[in-house]
Amino acid sequence: SQQGEEDPQALSIQEGENATMNCSYKTSINNLQWYRQNSGRGLVHLILIRSNEREKHSGRLRVTLDTSKKSSSLLITASRAADTASYFCATDDNHAGSNYQLIWGAGTKLIIKP
């Protein structure tokens, strides 16, 4: 089955810098979502971008989607210590038999150094 893959697996930057994480997937999708997870906690939804959208913003977050390359990126601008977390992408798979199953990547661990 398809699996989203985040890149890089880990990223460490200085506070105030921008952080970029990438997600690649294998089959056609209807939408792609990004989630954040603080250590040992549940996931929090950040942004959902549909296949007919190319870019979406939410505060300091910018998500792009390139369906021709089957990839998405999450940009966090002016990073803060509180942004330290793992970030996951999840896609539906419009060829799959299930209407309920998202396909998750293994995540990018982001560390913001003060």
Added chain:
Amino acid sequence: ETGVTQTPRHLVMGMTNKKSLKCEQHLGHNAMYWYKQSAKKPLELMFVYNFKEQTENNSVPSRFSPECPNSSHLFLHLHTLQPEDSALYLCASSQEGTTNEKLFFGSGTQLSVL
């Protein structure tokens, strides 16, 4: 607060114990999910309930037994677990149970099987 509450937050059990994980959502959602999160692996969907009916069972071993008495409550009964079942178990809910909407997660139960 995401509106999804899980208890307990931590659980240590022996392989012969019986325990239950509890999840409650206060969002009026119709779908609830159990996910398993192991270190460095993508989230694994275990079960989906939509309008109290189980709609997905991703080949989960019978030592995991879900129960959904109503749309707001979800349980995961555990019996005769193995050490490899140690993981973070996450409950989530969504409005309609499709892959076109965001999920709301609880904080998870960190399970250790000795």
